[in-house]
Amino acid sequence: MSLAQDLDFTGRRILVTGAANGFGxxxxxxxxxxxxxxxxxxxxxxxxxxxxxxxGAEAHVFDQADHVSVERLANVAGPVDILINxxxxxxxxxxxxxxxxxxxxxxxxDFVGALRLLQLVGRGMVxxxxxxxxxxxxxxxxxxxxxxAVYAAAKAALSQITKAAAVEWGPxxxxxxxxxxxxxxxxxxxxxxxxxQSGDRGLARVPLGRWGTxxxxxxxxxxxxxxxxxxxxxxxxxxxxxxxYG
Numbered sequence: 001m002s003l004a005q006d007l008d009f010t011g012r013r014i015l016v017t018g019a020a021n022g023f024g025x026x027x028x029x030x031x032x033x034x035x036x037x038x039x040x041x042x043x044x045x046x047x048x049x050x051x052x053x054x055x056g057a058e059a060h061v062f063d064q065a066d067h068v069s070v071e072r073l074a075n076v077a078g079p080v081d082i083l084i085n086x087x088x089x090x091x092x093x094x095x096x097x098x099x100x101x102x103x104x105x106x107x108x109x110d111f112v113g114a115l116r117l118l119q120l121v122g123r124g125m126v127x128x129x130x131x132x133x134x135x136x137x138x139x140x141x142x143x144x145x146x147x148x149a150v151y152a153a154a155k156a157a158l159s160q161i162t163k164a165a166a167v168e169w170g171p172x173x174x175x176x177x178x179x180x181x182x183x184x185x186x187x188x189x190x191x192x193x194x195x196x197q198s199g200d201r202g203l204a205r206v207p208l209g210r211w212g213t214x215x216x217x218x219x220x221x222x223x224x225x226x227x228x229x230x231x232x233x234x235x236x237x238x239x240x241x242x243x244x245y246g
Contacts, residue, residue, distance in 0.1 A: 006228035010035030014225075015080045017064065017073075017117065018087030020047040022186035023136060026218035027084055028055055034222070039077045042087065064088075064113035065105060074120035079128065082225050083121045085114050085135040095149040103150050110154035115161055122169060122176070129173040132225045135162055137180040139240035155180070159236040166234030175233040177224050182240025184212040207242035 014031050018024040020042035028040055028051060038057035042048040045061045052059035062073040064087045089109045091102045118133055125131025137159050140152035162178040169176060183202055203211065220239050223229055238244060 001227065003228055007222065007226050008034060009082075009222075009226070011037065012081040013037045013039065013079070014082040014084065015039040015041065015073075015077045015121065016084040016086060017041045017062075018136075019051060020044040023181070023184075023214050023217050023221070024084070024086045025051055026214035027086070027221050028057065030215075030218050030222050032057070036082075039080065041073050041077075064117070065108040067113070067116055070113050070116050071120060074117060077121070079124050080121060081131060083118070083131075083133045084221065084225070085118055085133060087114070088136065090148065090151050092147045092151075094147055098150055106150045107154050110151065111157045111161075114158055118161065118165065118176075122165060122174060125174045126169055126172040131173070132175045133165070133177070134221055134225050135176075135178045136221075137162075137178045137236055139180050139182040139238055139243055141180060141236070142238060143244045162236060163234045170233055175225075175230070177229075177232060177234070178236035179217065179221055179224060180236050180238045180240070181217045182206070182212060182238070182243045184214060184217060186214050202243070205243050205246035206240070207246050210241065212239065212241060 009031055014036045016024050016028050016038065019028050019040035028038055032038060032055040038055050040048060040052050040057045041060045041062050043061065043063050048061065049059050060073055060076055063069040089106060091106055114135060122133060135158050138155035140148050141156035141159050145152050159178050162176050166176040217239060224237065
């Protein structure tokens with residue numbers, strides 16, 4: 001099979017969370033162009049519906065911090081071939097200034113909600129003996145990060161659950177992988193930079209000398225869930241321009 005055939009998603013049902021902007025929107029666009037049948041989910045209704053209209057996709061508003069909402073999404077999405085577990089939140093504050101409520105919100109969205117969706121969707125994949133799950137982690141899970149302690153911890157947990165699920169579900173034909181982007185030119189990253197979260201100092205540590213783009217991360221995600229990566233599971237691939245080595 002050629003690489004072009006491996007990257008053809010015609011007819012595959014793909015659920016993308018956090019799809020309204022950033023990495024999720026970029027991935028939705030690429031998968032749509034590759035022939036996928038998309039199910040898009042986000043907490044922001046208007047941009048979600050607009051994107052779904054452009055992609056001919058289903059749109060579902062959901063809140064990853066609410067377990068009932070997560071379970072409802074898994075039910076309405078139905079059997080999917082690929083889950084892109086992308087929804088997340090970043091509260092950029094010093095650890096000593098992060099409130100209990102903020103800690104709970106980050107953990108509930110970035111880990112607990114993501115884990116629950118992985119579990120619910122993964123159950124059907126295991127039963128059907130096929131499927132791929134890609135969770136979007138973060139380079140901070142490996143490097144730490146100023147004003148990102150709780151976020152980094154949640155993303156590190158997501159990398160660990162990727163390993164565990166891959167081991168358990170591999171014998172059932174299900175691949176589970178994680179993609180850990182570094183700072184990228186998305187709304188979330190640009191907002192934290194605007195708020196003075198050490199953007200210039202961070203950039204100085206990137207060997208490639210620039211931030212990534214949503215499109216670059218989306219292309220890597222597409223490769224990781226494609227048949228071209230069929231022998232890869234359990235890994236967290238760091239895509240940060242070399243930041244963790246800088």
